[in-house]
Amino acid sequence: MSVPYIVLLDLDDTVFKAxxxxxxxxxxxxxxxxxxxxxxxxxxxxxxxxxxxxxxLVRLLKRSGYEIWAVTSRPEKWRSMxxxxxxxxxxxxxxxxxxxxxxxxxxxxxxxxxxxxxALVARHxxxxxxxxxxxxxxxxxxxxxxxxxxxxxxxxVLQVHADQERVR
Numbered sequence: 001m002s003v004p005y006i007v008l009l010d011l012d013d014t015v016f017k018a019x020x021x022x023x024x025x026x027x028x029x030x031x032x033x034x035x036x037x038x039x040x041x042x043x044x045x046x047x048x049x050x051x052x053x054x055x056x057l058v059r060l061l062k063r064s065g066y067e068i069w070a071v072t073s074r075p076e077k078w079r080s081m082x083x084x085x086x087x088x089x090x091x092x093x094x095x096x097x098x099x100x101x102x103x104x105x106x107x108x109x110x111x112x113x114x115x116x117x118x119a120l121v122a123r124h125x126x127x128x129x130x131x132x133x134x135x136x137x138x139x140x141x142x143x144x145x146x147x148x149x150x151x152x153x154x155x156x157v158l159q160v161h162a163d164q165e166r167v168r
Contacts, residue, residue, distance in 0.1 A: 010143070069093075071112045075098060
C-alpha cells in the first residue's frame, strides 16, 4: 500500500489573512446568495497578506515531498488571480480545486470534500471508499464545519485556529 502523499490546504483564513474582507460579505453569516457582493469579497483577496507561519509550514511540507492541493470555496472564475497570488507569496500549490461558478454564495462544509473526491476519481479512476485514505495525508483548514466533514471521511485535520479567533 502506498503512503498518502497529498496535503489539502485551505487558503482564506488559513494561509491568507482574510478576516479584513468580512466587511464585503453580503450578510453577517456569509450565507446569502449575492454573486456581485461575493465578487467584491473575492476580488479584494488580491490584497490579503499571509500568515507567515502557515506559509513556512506549507513550504516545508512541499520540500518534504508532499503534493499540495489548495482547496478553496472561491469560485472558479477567480482561478488565475488565486494562482498568481499564491505564486507571488511563494505558496507552492500543485493542484487548485475551486467551487464551480454556478454555486456562488453557498458555504456548505461538504463542498471541499466533494471537490477532493471528484479530483481523485478523475486522476485515479473510480475506486472504493478508501480512495481518499490512500492518497490524502491530512487537511489544513480553519473552519470547524469543514474540519468535521473531512474527519467524517477519516481524514486527519489540522485546524489552524478557532473560527472566532481568525487572524486579522
